[in-house]
Amino acid sequence: MTVFREPESPASPSSSSAAPRARRRQLLPRPVLDAVAGAVSGGVARVVVSxxxxIKIRFQVQLEPIHTPHAAGPAASLAGAGRAAAMAAAGAARASKSKYTGLVQAAREILREEGVQGFWRGTVPGLLLVMPYTAIQFVVIHRFKSLMTGSHRTEDHKQLRPELSFVGGSVAGIAATVGSYPFDLLRTVLASQGEPKVYSGMRAACAGIVRERGVRGLFAGLAPTIVEIIPYAGLQFGLYDGFKRQLAHYNWSRSKAYHDLPVSLAHSTHPPSPSPPSTAPSLSQPPSPSPSSSAASPVLPAAVERRVSSTPSPGHLTPWQQFLCGLAAGTLAKVACHPLDVVKKRFQVEGLLRHPRYGARIQPRAYRGMIDAIRKIVATEGVEGLYKGALPSVIKAAPSAAITFFVYELVSKFLEEISAKEM
Structure with a gap:
């Protein structure tokens, strides 16, 4: 298997001269460490971006078009039996005005009607979703990377190719989704209902869903969720590892250039003097310093010294660089997969009660499958219907991914240090 090898530091000592290090044994099992770090990182990110x-969910479950739809109705594209309810809902949607029309307007509306606490509606099921989700995700991805590289050391996992990180992220995303899905459904239902509430809390929502759709209703939309999470989680981990690898190489190149800088400055500042005539050395005069000794300790300008000292360690990333890698990975993954997220949300609230103030209710069995759902959304709401809530979704996904990766790296490193025991 082809793996990426980090270049050695130009200033690192050779293995023969390196001081022997004490062997260290990890007291905390690696899966437990990954689970704790993943749960903490997911919980922190969830509270921050709630x-x-x-706002994103309110847009995604809103049937009414945000912009005026085309004059041509969807009747031509909604042919066949069993479409009457969908056409009726589409007619009602065209006749009514959408409640939320923009990011700022939606924020003001929620604040006016529900208060500040409205922005954290569904936080409890959200935490119950995201904490086990990220815990499972990081446990699985670490196990996958260990199998691919043949090593449990996190440092060795940096050698894994980004495409294998994509596969590992997809596998981890599927496992985490299946293991925590009912909480995802409850989070969506509670966050989308607004005021006045249809369900007073998690218990009422769970009982209402089971009463209206049976126990299987707690897994409504699982199939489109898995279809969405495969590219989304894969892109997140693949891009994150790829960006980290590129930045590590950049840090190495930059560090190597700065370490070579003193020598080049020495040669330019202290040019070698011409050799004196061959005469016997005088015992009364000390020998003049050779050019090589002059170049050994050049005097650098203060600005250059500051730049050399602030250069990241070769092959390593600063916390700020890790944060930026997560930010970029989360943004690109969400932009690519947002339409699938809209379809998933529609299946999750399909057939459930909804206060008329928040728009038309999605009728039971309104969609026969993912392709049918995409076709009907485009027919009744236009192509932009697949991108409802895209702006808050991307704005949310970028810092969420950045915070999740950043806090995970921080907590896992902390747990590794406190649980390591010298042997």
């Missing part, structure tokens, strides 16, 4: 998540 307002944007609430």
């Amino acid at each position: 307002p944007l998540d609430v």
Whole structure:
């Protein structure tokens, strides 16, 4: 298997001269460490970005077009039996005005009607979703990378190719989704209902879903969720590892250039003097310093010294660089997969009660499958219907991914240090 090898530091000592290090044994099992770090990182990210998540969900489950639809109705594209309810809902949607029309307007509306707490609606099921989700995800991805590289050391996992990180992220995403899905459904239902509430809390929502759709209703939309999570989680981990690898190589190149800088400055500042005539050395005069000794300790300008000292360690990333890698990976993954997220949300709230103030209710069995759902959304709401809530979704996904990766790296490193025991 082809793996990426980090270049050695130009200033690192050779293996023969390196001081022997004490062997260290990890007291905390690696799966437990990954689970704790993943749960903490997911919980922190969830609380921080909850307002944007609430706004995103309100847009995604809103049937009414945000912009005026085309004059041509969807009747031509909605042919066949069993479409009467969908056409009726589409007619009602065209006749009514959408409640939320923009990011700022939606934020003001939620604040006016529900108060500040409205932005954290569904936080409890959201935490119950995201904490086990990220815990499972990081346990599985670490196990996958260990199998691919043949090593449990995190440092060795940096050698894994980004495409294998994509596969590992997809596998981890599927496992995490299946293991925590009912909480995802409850989070969506509670965050989308607004005021006045249809369900007073998690217990009422769970009982209502089971009463209206049976126990299987707690897994409504699981299939489109898995279809969405495969590219989304894969892109997140694949891009994150790829960006980290590129930045590590950039840091190495930059560090190597700065370490070579003193020598080049020495040669330019202290040019070698011409050799004196061959005469016997005088015992009364000390020998003049050779050019090589002059170049050994050049005097650098203060600005250059500051730049050399602030250069990241070769092959390593600063916390700020890790944060930026997560930010970029989360943004690109969400932009690519947002339409699938809209379809998933529609299946999750399909047939459930909804206060008329928040728009038309999605009728039971309104969609026969993912392709049918995409076709009907485009027919009744236009192509832009697949991108409802895209702005808050991307604004939410970018810092969420950045915070998740950043806090995970921080917590896992902390747990590794406190649980390591010298042997």
